Amino acid sequence: MAVPAGQCVPVPDGIDWQVAGGALLQGMTAHCLLESVYRPAPQEPVLIHAGAGGTGQLLVQWATARGAKVITTVSTDGKEKPAREAGAWHVLRYGDDLAGRVRELTGGEGVCAGYDGVGAATFEASLASLRPRGTLALSGSVSGRVPPFDLQRLAEAGSLLVTRPVLPHFVRTRDEVLWRANEVFGALSAITLRVRFGGTYALSDAAQAHRAIESRATAGSLVLLP
Numbered sequence: 001m002a003v004p005a006g007q008c009v010p011v012p013d014g015i016d017w018q019v020a021g022g023a024l025l026q027g028m029t030a031h032c033l034l035e036s037v038y039r040p041a042p043q044e045p046v047l048i049h050a051g052a053g054g055t056g057q058l059l060v061q062w063a064t065a066r067g068a069k070v071i072t073t074v075s076t077d078g079k080e081k082p083a084r085e086a087g088a089w090h091v092l093r094y095g096d097d098l099a100g101r102v103r104e105l106t107g108g109e110g111v112c113a114g115y116d117g118v119g120a121a122t123f124e125a126s127l128a129s130l131r132p133r134g135t136l137a138l139s140g141s142v143s144g145r146v147p148p149f150d151l152q153r154l155a156e157a158g159s160l161l162v163t164r165p166v167l168p169h170f171v172r173t174r175d176e177v178l179w180r181a182n183e184v185f186g187a188l189s190a191i192t193l194r195v196r197f198g199g200t201y202a203l204s205d206a207a208q209a210h211r212a213i214e215s216r217a218t219a220g221s222l223v224l225l226p
Contacts, residue, residue: 006174009181015188022221023195025167026055027184029139030062032170035183037163038113038135042067045106047114047129049122051088052079054221055139058193059115060086065192071102071111073122082196094121099128110134120144132158137165142213198222 011020040046040063048063050056051072063070064087072088074080083091092101103110110131116122117140126136138146154160171177187193200223201209209222 007177009178012185012189015185018223019188019195022197022223023058023184023188023193024181026221027058027193028171028180029055029167030058031180031183032165032167033059033115033137033139034062034066036170037137037165040066040068040113043069044112045069045071047102047111047126048072049116049118051083051086051091054198055117057082057086057196060088061193062187071105073098098125102129113137115139118143120146127157127160130158130160133160134158135161135163137163139165195221200225
């Protein structure tokens, strides 16, 4: 497969190639969200969905390392352990009045920011979990696209901010690519980030890997091997 030279990055000595492959895209996404979309201050509460997933675990680890108090969500009991090991302050299940539980944990205030890669299934709870002037980064839509909604709701709920970031818009220059990649590699070297692998697949079995992701049965990064 040909890749544009401007999107390639050198892997530093000491970083395993499989770790680099499992961490780079998701790590750069986490860096984009925490550095360029909303940077949580120490002790600020934030909500991160899918805390046992590949991107979710890196987000939880990095936000925790920066001092944020991370509330995360998982779909099953089996996914709670990796989310806690990533550093989550509290681990909640989807449903069960998620926004109410978030507000209970934050003294009724809500979180300063929500990072939601799930989409339609969690959007309303994410929005309802924000404190006034809170930010919701809708970073994915694995459960479907969020339907159109009245922007006046954002004013009525406390002058909320909703944004829909996608990584390609945050790596538009060679300098941005290298900056984010080197931040990820630096965090891996410092053991600020640890990559948990949910499985490896031969490149010829890529469709099977996609089905595993869609089933939400995996925890951690999936890697395709040539």
